[in-house]
Amino acid sequence: MDVLNNPDLTHSDTQRMENGPLKTYNNLLAEFKKGRMGYAAIAIIGQSCLGSVAVMLLLMHGRPTAVEMFVVFLITIFCMAFNASILAQLKSKIAFNLLILSVVFSCSVIVAYLV
Structure with missing residues (x-):
C-alpha cells in the first residue's frame, strides 16, 4: 500500500512525509539513477x-x-x-x-x- 495514499493519514501527515524522509530517499534514488x-x-x-x-x-x-x-x-x-x-x-x-x-x-x- 502506498504510504502517501493511506486514508488514515491527515493532509499534514502526508505533507510531512513528502517533505521528510521520503523526499530525501526519492532525491537520493534519483541521483543514484543518474550517475x-x-x-x-x-x-x-x-x-x-x-x-x-x-x-x-x-x-x-x-x-x-x-x-x-x-x-x-x-x-x-x-x-x-x-x-x-x-x-x-x-x-x-x-x-x-x-x-x-x-x-x-x-x-x-x-x-x-x-x-
Whole structure:
C-alpha cells in the first residue's frame, strides 16, 4: 500500500512525509539513477570497507560464538547482495535499497560493538 495514499493519514501527515524522509530517499534514488555507474563503483568500495570494519570489530570483541558467526554471515550476505545487484545490473531502486540495507546493518553492528 502506498504510504502517501493511506486514508488514515491527515493532509499534514502526508505533507510531512513528502517533505521528510521520503523526499530525501526519492532525491537520493534519483541521483543514484543518474550517475549509476560512478555511484555503484564508489558504493561497492565504501560498503565493502564498512562491512569489513563491522566484521573486524565483531571478531575482536571476543571468542567467536554461534551468534557472532551468524552476524558475520549476515554482514557478508548483505554486502554481497549489493555487489551482486550491481554486477547483475538489477534495477537502480533494488540496488539502492540493498545499499541502504547493507550500510545500515553494518553501521548498527559497529555502533553495537563500540558501545
